[in-house]
Amino acid sequence: MPEFLKPRRLLVAGQLVLTLVLVAFMVVPVVMSVMAGLTVNYFRGVSSGLTLKWLEQVWAMYQDSVWLSLEIALATLAITLAIGVPAAYALARSNTRWARFVEELLVLPIALPGLATALALLSVYGGWSAFRSSMWFIVAGHVVFTLPFMVRSVAAVCAGTDLRTMEEGAASLGASFTQRFLTIVLPNARPGIVAGALAVLTLSIGEFNLTWMLHTPDTKTLPVGLADAYASMRLEVGSAYTILFLLMTLPLLIAMQWLGVDPAGAQSERAAAKRQRALSQSGSPGQQTLTQPVETAR
Template sequence: MGFWTGLGFTLLISAFLILPVLVSVLPGITANQFEGLSSGLTTRWLREVWANYGGTVLLSLQIALSTLVITLLVGVPAAYVLARHAGVTARLVEEALVMPVAVPGIATALGLILAYGAVGDLRASWLFILVGHVVFCLPFMVRAVLAVLLSMDLKGLEEAARACGASWPQRFLGVILPNIAGGMLAGSLMVVTLSLGEFNMTLLLHTPFTRTLPVGLADAYTALRTEMASAYTLIFFVLIVPLLSAMQWAAGRADRVGAVR
């Protein structure tokens, strides 16, 4: 395949993927969705969305960042233990962690409601949604970090640090973590993306007072407010694209630093 043929094919696929995105956000910045750009640009729908649904955007960010912190605190040590004690038991634990991903989100949400829905006021709190997001996103963090740990000579690295007199906390914090930074950032990228866009599980876990961005977006489409839904989608992209770009840049930088080491 020649260069120009490959380039043309790539551009065609890119246009195929990007076109629905452009079409979905266009009504949110035009005065009349039926007339398109000829009706003029407006920020009316964006202002209405922020006035009516701004709380859902902030709550989604709060849940996504909280999910990220918890999955890092739990997932990184879990991946380390699985890598240090590889065997049948570790494989079974790893497969058990992936189960929530294989099961439909609605089924997982129903299980959480039945198991923990009657615990105090948890059902009415945003923390209940956070629990669901952690259950769903944790396997992605564990898998991303575990892949990096298994690709290195973990025991040899620790033995070298031990020979230099480093204690276990020093070995873990000063040697292991810097070497798996790329995996942690890759996992963070997946966790934030999945949490911000998670809908199936959140649809059952939310209440009228704990509505997230995807649920609010679905409500706007259900109400046939295309302009509002489109503006909602645009706000989502404005939030997620810079965040993901920054995290991808950080992940690439971590990989380059690791390669130099």
């Protein structure tokens, strides 16, 4: 039997072909949408010429939605950092059943449809007109939706690091809880914090279902504007809006890959190998981390 007909090689070739087909199935529509936003007439194709006028039109009409989406995403990130990092640290340090119960409750909003979460918020807080008509109502919904990603990302990193031993060593040298948290916990949890932050920003900018229920005409975000553009305008305008949306989200996705993290907060093998090489060159992690509290205590 020829070499290329061996079962193992055929299996590898089949997997490669299937992967390329699936990639093409997902990528081709995106490419076509981008081309539609850059052509003068989509139905005539590239032969009609390329133009940026659709992007200029979208920016003129929806730039307020772009800035609002960024404001909401940054506000959501600030709140999830302030709440999620300490909560993740506490859950990682605790081995009680209550800690696991709280952790499961935090994941509950992910299991519910965004519309159900939005309806719950409307039924409870919809009567507060000032709050209902402000962007903070959407921020509250985004915090409920994205907080589990921050908590799980940071908790996974903290659980995989022997923080207890390092903190006990620092405490024996006189470091206070604040000093231990700032010089031991946060530096060791940084990969999880970065992963959670990128996930929160990406999810907040792209969230539609929950935002569609919570928004008002004055608080229209990027995904809601995208749906309106496709529903009420010509295809080229909606496609140009898609390009604008991709320009905002793709850098965040590329940053996740570059930093070696994924939205769930897991560290990639490449990033772990880099850290291991750095630690082996500069000394053990315990020695590095404990030197900061020692200097502080002195």
